[in-house]
Amino acid sequence: MDKRTYLENAKEVMAQITNGAFLTVKSGDKVNTMTIGWATIGFVWKREVFMVAVRNSRYTFQLLEQTDNFTVSIPIDSAFKDAVMFCGTKSGKDFDKFKECNLKQRAARHVDSPIVDIPGVHYECKIVYKSAMDSAFLDSKLEKLYPQKDYHTLYFGEILDCYDVER
Amino acid sequence: MDKRTYLENAKEVMAQITNGAFLTVKSGDKVNTMTIGWATIGFVWKREVFMVAVRNSRYTFQLLEQTDNFTVSIPIDSAFKDAVMFCGTKSGKDFDKFKECNLKQRAARHVDSPIVDIPGVHYECKIVYKSAMDSAFLDSKLEKLYPQKDYHTLYFGEILDCYDVER
Numbered sequence: 001m002d003k004r005t006y007l008e009n010a011k012e013v014m015a016q017i018t019n020g021a022f023l024t025v026k027s028g029d030k031v032n033t034m035t036i037g038w039a040t041i042g043f044v045w046k047r048e049v050f051m052v053a054v055r056n057s058r059y060t061f062q063l064l065e066q067t068d069n070f071t072v073s074i075p076i077d078s079a080f081k082d083a084v085m086f087c088g089t090k091s092g093k094d095f096d097k098f099k100e101c102n103l104k105q106r107a108a109r110h111v112d113s114p115i116v117d118i119p120g121v122h123y124e125c126k127i128v129y130k131s132a133m134d135s136a137f138l139d140s141k142l143e144k145l146y147p148q149k150d151y152h153t154l155y156f157g158e159i160l161d162c163y164d165v166e167r
Numbered sequence: 168m169d170k171r172t173y174l175e176n177a178k179e180v181m182a183q184i185t186n187g188a189f190l191t192v193k194s195g196d197k198v199n200t201m202t203i204g205w206a207t208i209g210f211v212w213k214r215e216v217f218m219v220a221v222r223n224s225r226y227t228f229q230l231l232e233q234t235d236n237f238t239v240s241i242p243i244d245s246a247f248k249d250a251v252m253f254c255g256t257k258s259g260k261d262f263d264k265f266k267e268c269n270l271k272q273r274a275a276r277h278v279d280s281p282i283v284d285i286p287g288v289h290y291e292c293k294i295v296y297k298s299a300m301d302s303a304f305l306d307s308k309l310e311k312l313y314p315q316k317d318y319h320t321l322y323f324g325e326i327l328d329c330y331d332v333e334r
Binding site (some may be wrong): 014018035038039040041042043044045046049051053121126127128129130131133134137138139141142143154158 | 186208209211218226296297304305306312
């Protein structure tokens with residue numbers, strides 16, 4: 001588990017995110033993970049940041065609104081394809097996704113939310129800014145991504161750590 | 168001028184942005200460029216996106232509010248250090264920065280805003296979403312970045328092109 005710089009192999013990391021990564025959030029005694037395929041990374045507010053987008057209809061949104069941190073676990077290969085599919089289509093309101101997918105949690109180093117204990121790249125983030133989307137400022141071509149008008153809230157997490165978990 | 172994938176050499180690109188890059192905007196017959204040191208890049212709304220942050224007190228903000236596109240020109244080396252400094256500390260309200268810094272414009276391929284004609288990496292972006300910062304959702308530790316309460320507006324540009332200009 002060597003520490004990575006946040007943008008090391010960023011191309012590979014972002015390519016893998018678009019194939020599905022796990023966004024994990026803990027609030028109180030509740031933990032949930034969901035699949036994400038969208039993210040941006042960079043440097044804002046003098047901090048390395050990882051931005052994720054979560055629809056307000058999601059169970060993860062409820063947890064994120066009650067805490068200030070999240071982790072992102074990016075699988076190194078396609079071995080977790082079924083889990084990525086399950087966690088992207090089922091809700092934590094209805095399932096214990098860790099149990100259903102036989103995924104294990106591993107304590108993070110700096111935040112309450114655990115990482116998913118799989119080989120890959122892991123980010124630990126503390127939320128420093130968030131913004132509920134205002135549809136008025138969205139390009140009209142993008143409206144079709146929101147047929148139910150369930151817009152995203154954008155969460156900007158300061159990257160506290162980024163590291164590999166080996167096979 | 169080979170086309171790059173948006174995250175090719177992203178680490179190098181982001182490291183260079185934090186040293187100063189040029190954000191260029193054209194609205195009508197007005198063109199201005201300003202130095203940025205903050206940005207994020209990634210994939211959202213099924214699009215490759217480049218996010219920049221512009222304080223509402225900036226001349227560039229006025230131009231961005233009247234158009235739907237911008238470019239980012241990232242110098243390949245430190246030869247443009249003085250221009251980066253000038254364009255980050257002086258306002259386009261007071262100076263023609265291109266003239267003052269002896270910078271040339273070059274027509275972009277896909278957007279109205281030109282690129283700064285320097286060796287480096289250039290992004291052409293169409294704004295698909297923007298969001299004025301709401302200070303209520305900002306980590307209190309970050310408030311010190313806004314002593315004048317002149318918050319940023321976040322502009323998310325779809326990356327239409329990304330390429331090198333050689334020496």
